[in-house]
Amino acid sequence: MGRVIVDVTLKSEILDPQGQAVLRALQSQGLKQVADVRQGKTFEITFEGAINKEVLDQVEALASEVLSNPVIENFVIRSYEKES
Amino acid sequence: MGRVIVDVTLKSEILDPQGQAVLRALQSQGLKQVADVRQGKTFEITFEGAINKEVLDQVEALASEVLSNPVIENFVIRSYEKES
Numbered sequence: 001m002g003r004v005i006v007d008v009t010l011k012s013e014i015l016d017p018q019g020q021a022v023l024r025a026l027q028s029q030g031l032k033q034v035a036d037v038r039q040g041k042t043f044e045i046t047f048e049g050a051i052n053k054e055v056l057d058q059v060e061a062l063a064s065e066v067l068s069n070p071v072i073e074n075f076v077i078r079s080y081e082k083e084s
Numbered sequence: 085m086g087r088v089i090v091d092v093t094l095k096s097e098i099l100d101p102q103g104q105a106v107l108r109a110l111q112s113q114g115l116k117q118v119a120d121v122r123q124g125k126t127f128e129i130t131f132e133g134a135i136n137k138e139v140l141d142q143v144e145a146l147a148s149e150v151l152s153n154p155v156i157e158n159f160v161i162r163s164y165e166k167e168s
Contacts, residue, residue, distance in 0.1 A: 001119065007126060022127060025150045031142050035085065035132045042091060042124035043106060047117045058115050066109045 002051030004059050004080040008068040009040040043067055050083045086135030088143050088164040092152040093124040126162075127151055134167045
């Protein structure tokens with residue numbers, strides 16, 4: 001079993017109302033020093049077999065089609081385990 | 085400016101319908117070897133000053149009140165930069 005973690009974040013020029021709501025909530029709970037909060041998504045993908053370069057290439061291709069909206073989001077393959 | 089990244093994931097015994105939808109989408113796009121997908125949230129929190137132990141302790145305390153629902157979710161402080 002291999003595992004890939006993909007992080008999807010809003011591009012920096014895109015407004016993040018959810019992040020702003022969390023920012024205000026943290027500040028109202030006493031964390032006054034918070035300057036900004038950005039919320040993102042994470043996909044932990046488990047594979048039946050081991051992970052090879054072909055699988056990683058497929059994940060990278062599908063990340064911009066299935067996992068993220070390339071108009072407003074960036075993605076990065078944060079980590080992977082070939083087998084576990 | 086310090087920065088803290090908090091990952092929030094569903095507990096393993098909690099159903100993840102969003103992850104299941106992504107699983108089916110990946111499989112239908114040709115990634116047949118996918119066995120499971122779990123979707124999580126990420127909060128990137130930027131602070132005005134440097135980050136010290138007190139700030140990290142506050143983040144940890146608020147992560148279970150503001151950032152996550154401890155009944156169904158786990159959180160982990162993935163990384164932090166004291167200053168940047």
